Amino acid sequence: xxxxxxxxGRGASTxxxxxTTPTGGAGLSLYRVVHLVQVWLLPALLVVEFVAFSLLSPxxxxxxxxxxxxxxxxxxxxxxxxxxxxxxxGGIDVSTGFAVGMLSWVVASLMAAGQPPIVVFLAALAGGAxxxxxxxxxxxxxxxxxIVATLGTSALFQTGLFALWNSRDIFSTPVFPFLxxxxxxxELPILVxxxxxxxxxxxxxxxRTTFGRSIYxxxxxxxxAKLSGINVRRVRVIGSVILGLLIGVAACTYLARVGVVQAxxxxxxxxxxxxxVVVGGTSILGGEGSVLxxxxxxxxxxxxxxxxxxxxxxxxxxGLIVGFVILVxxxxxxxxxxxxxxxxxxx
Amino acid sequence: MQSTPLxxxxxxxxxxxxxxxxxxxxxxxxxxxxxAIMGENGAGKSTLMKLIAGVYTPDAGSxxxxxxxxxxxxxxxxxxxxxxxxYQEPSGFSHLxxxxxxxxxxxxxxxxxxxxxxxxxxxxxxxxxxxxLPTRLLKRRMGDLSLAxxxxxxxxxxxxNEARVLILDEPTSILTDTESERLFQLVDQLxxxxxxxxxxxxxxxxxxxxADRFVVLRDGQNSGETDDPDREGLLRMMGSVSSVTxxxxxxxxxxxxxxxxxxxxxxxxxxxxxxxxxxxxxxxxAAATSAPVLVVDALSSEGIFRxxxxxxxxxxxxxxYGLVGAGRSELALAICGELPIDAGTxxxxxxxxRPHSSRTAxxxxxxxxxxxxxxxxxxxHLSVGDNLSAAALRGVSRAGFVSTAGERDLVATWMDRxxxxxxxxxxxxxxxxxxxxxxxxxxxxxxxxPQLLILDEPTRGIDVGTKREIHRRIRELxxxxxxxxxxxxxxxxxxxxxxxxxxLHEGRLTWSAVGSEITETAILRAATGAAA
Ligand SMILES: Nc1ncnc2c1ncn2[C@@H]1O[C@H](COP(=O)(O)OP(=O)(O)OP(=O)(O)O)[C@@H](O)[C@H]1O
Ligand SMILES: [Mg+2]
Numbered sequence: 076x077x078x079x080x081x082x083x084g085r086g087a088s089t090x091x092x093x094x095t096t097p098t099g100g101a102g103l104s105l106y107r108v109v110h111l112v113q114v115w116l117l118p119a120l121l122v123v124e125f126v127a128f129s130l131l132s133p134x135x136x137x138x139x140x141x142x143x144x145x146x147x148x149x150x151x152x153x154x155x156x157x158x159x160x161x162x163x164x165g166g167i168d169v170s171t172g173f174a175v176g177m178l179s180w181v182v183a184s185l186m187a188a189g190q191p192p193i194v195v196f197l198a199a200l201a202g203g204a205x206x207x208x209x210x211x212x213x214x215x216x217x218x219x220x221x222i223v224a225t226l227g228t229s230a231l232f233q234t235g236l237f238a239l240w241n242s243r244d245i246f247s248t249p250v251f252p253f254l255x256x257x258x259x260x261x262e263l264p265i266l267v268x269x270x271x272x273x274x275x276x277x278x279x280x281x282x283r284t285t286f287g288r289s290i291y292x293x294x295x296x297x298x299x300a301k302l303s304g305i306n307v308r309r310v311r312v313i314g315s316v317i318l319g320l321l322i323g324v325a326a327c328t329y330l331a332r333v334g335v336v337q338a339x340x341x342x343x344x345x346x347x348x349x350x351x352v353v354v355g356g357t358s359i360l361g362g363e364g365s366v367l368x369x370x371x372x373x374x375x376x377x378x379x380x381x382x383x384x385x386x387x388x389x390x391x392x393x394g395l396i397v398g399f400v401i402l403v404x405x406x407x408x409x410x411x412x413x414x415x416x417x418x419x420x421x422x
Numbered sequence: 423m424q425s426t427p428l429x430x431x432x433x434x435x436x437x438x439x440x441x442x443x444x445x446x447x448x449x450x451x452x453x454x455x456x457x458a459i460m461g462e463n464g465a466g467k468s469t470l471m472k473l474i475a476g477v478y479t480p481d482a483g484s485x486x487x488x489x490x491x492x493x494x495x496x497x498x499x500x501x502x503x504x505x506x507x508x509y510q511e512p513s514g515f516s517h518l519x520x521x522x523x524x525x526x527x528x529x530x531x532x533x534x535x536x537x538x539x540x541x542x543x544x545x546x547x548x549x550x551x552x553x554x555l556p557t558r559l560l561k562r563r564m565g566d567l568s569l570a571x572x573x574x575x576x577x578x579x580x581x582x583n584e585a586r587v588l589i590l591d592e593p594t595s596i597l598t599d600t601e602s603e604r605l606f607q608l609v610d611q612l613x614x615x616x617x618x619x620x621x622x623x624x625x626x627x628x629x630x631x632x633a634d635r636f637v638v639l640r641d642g643q644n645s646g647e648t649d650d651p652d653r654e655g656l657l658r659m660m661g662s663v664s665s666v667t668x669x670x671x672x673x674x675x676x677x678x679x680x681x682x683x684x685x686x687x688x689x690x691x692x693x694x695x696x697x698x699x700x701x702x703x704x705x706x707x708a709a710a711t712s713a714p715v716l717v718v719d720a721l722s723s724e725g726i727f728r729x730x731x732x733x734x735x736x737x738x739x740x741x742x743y744g745l746v747g748a749g750r751s752e753l754a755l756a757i758c759g760e761l762p763i764d765a766g767t768x769x770x771x772x773x774x775x776r777p778h779s780s781r782t783a784x785x786x787x788x789x790x791x792x793x794x795x796x797x798x799x800x801x802x803h804l805s806v807g808d809n810l811s812a813a814a815l816r817g818v819s820r821a822g823f824v825s826t827a828g829e830r831d832l833v834a835t836w837m838d839r840x841x842x843x844x845x846x847x848x849x850x851x852x853x854x855x856x857x858x859x860x861x862x863x864x865x866x867x868x869x870x871x872p873q874l875l876i877l878d879e880p881t882r883g884i885d886v887g888t889k890r891e892i893h894r895r896i897r898e899l900x901x902x903x904x905x906x907x908x909x910x911x912x913x914x915x916x917x918x919x920x921x922x923x924x925x926l927h928e929g930r931l932t933w934s935a936v937g938s939e940i941t942e943t944a945i946l947r948a949a950t951g952a953a954a
Contacts, residue, residue, distance in 0.1 A: 284536055285535040286535050288518075288522060295518055299514060301496075304498035304528070306498065
């Protein structure tokens, strides 16, 4: 051992090794900071948002304003919930907005034709299921990357809506009273309760059922999912169909909110839905995230929109601020992924 | 055996494009039998297993299971029929917990697919206990575990299926002897209970321990089978005799290798010296005293390793040993700038060196062969040639333009030197057998002319013949003055190649030795924390 310049015994002669679990250390390593930020960013942003806006506008924190915001968020919340499933599987859907627009035309026309509400509602669901099935089949069966497939269907829905609209705006009343903010249970709009119920159910499905596990598994490692005996295609298609059904419901609540179908109805929802999921902290690469986080993302985005208007900021700024916040959220996620990858080898 | 086999395969043929992976292969296994499937890299072992596991469907031929026709179209069919597989390439879900990984695809449920978490938790605890793994692992994310621990979780998952046929494709290639032995005990229990175990390995020293019968494939065809673990016979069947000869002590020696002291593969050499293997100590005195190319001083990374000091000299091979979780690979990653350093310093070629990423490390002349081929090594969408030349393109470029001819020569040279078995350099890397992919990665690094070569399990999954070849290349490289840091879980490899050995135990450097002081017993004692 004479030729060694270092002291081999060094490690052994110092006190016994400290516990070597990465989470056990008390120090605030970069890894822990990023992890904490990743978990707490959204709650913190929500708090800042609420405090700031209530200071800026006395009207912001009134029950009336908040229920309004909640009711107006319904369609976005429903789409984002379904979209979370698709994104968790490592997919994406950029056709949701125009799908809502096109279906809302169908709903409005059926209403105008005097069809009974239940028929109209079921038609919206059926239309949504077809939309979901179409997107699901294109991606799962024909193996077209979801971004390409849904860009295609989005163009299809947009053109479809334009052709159907045919320069005639259709005005409409809500299909069911409870699909607008009007019907209430005590103080709470029934619509808000329905949305919350959807989130609760999806949360339970994702965390407590084999189907939910399969969704995370597919997003985490498709090959391994296949080898584990998961029917990847079927789960993908079912996920898309669930999103489609929620789009069908969203078309009804969208119509109840805006009251009219126009040439470009719904288009703005596509980006907002993706933003809600991502700001919520669900990984755009799949495998990680939850619908509850998406709900937080939805709240953040609709409150931002509302607060900016109430605070008298020119609405031009709105898009800028939302865009900026999304970039920040996504970079923090990205940073966490990188640092996780570096630290992952620790035992 | 007189009884009818549990699983039979007749005339299996499988083509991938122009490659005939399997031609007319027969295979039988009885309940409770342990069969080793042997063969060189690319012989078709994994393909045969994947046909049984329903990953591929055969172009011709048929299977029976338990006397009935068996034609799995998907892995699901195979799992349902009682065939459980641990694949050569790790296939876990890194975002999910160990518990979730253990039960993926076979969760215990009540109505409507509702998960029965309580009973799964109980069962999972028992499973881990069988492999002597701590239950606290259950809540950890799979991706946070070391590769070897992930492998053990995957083994536990396969075992959990209570399979009739268990397929293990090179399960021990990243495990040290300690973890391997636990697996062998498990295999014993399972085969005693009637499970048929198909076992693929390139490690001759574990053959007798894990198998009753040896089936050899060669170029996708049956090449013979035997009950006799005699190395020479097996090697002849595998077609490896040209590159490997059997030494006087029963160990394997590369044919070109005239050095008689080369340590035998496996336990062959152990007996002659009273249970003690010694290092080869090939380095000459000059190399042993030359100025170190890499000096690591009191290096720490929070929660992973602490206070590590050692030096790597040009022309020498420095071995790093340690049990799974000791921090060997992590130390290598830190030197490459892929793991944050919290304290301590590194000097490279006499100058302070603070690595930021593998790219800076590579520019400085430090090349690193990662342990996890699939996620850290290959570019799965690129060709064999592109994978091989990826790190050495600068050498064959002018003003940023890659010289096509230069790249082609480079690729051809290295494919030839390491005898890489690929249809053409343009074939996708994923079409190569596991061992051949590993060779491509090795070639990629060697082609960069590094000053320091860090090799993490360089011969993982590589057949004996090629392993000798790679060992020879490593020694040659060292002889030209390159410093080599070698991490290996395989004791024989470490003893054979290393001039100096450092042993890590729970993130600390517990023992170091040079030349003839390197003994297997001492290394094992240090690795288990017994030595001070
Ligand atoms: N998916 C695939 N596409 C194309 N060729 C393939 C594919 N899988 C295997 N092959 C080819 O089939 C042959 C047999 O490969 P296989 O993986 O079965 O070898 P192996 O015996 O398991 O080797 P190793 O010891 O290296 O793991 C090889 O020539 C390989 O290149
Ligand atoms: Mg193989």
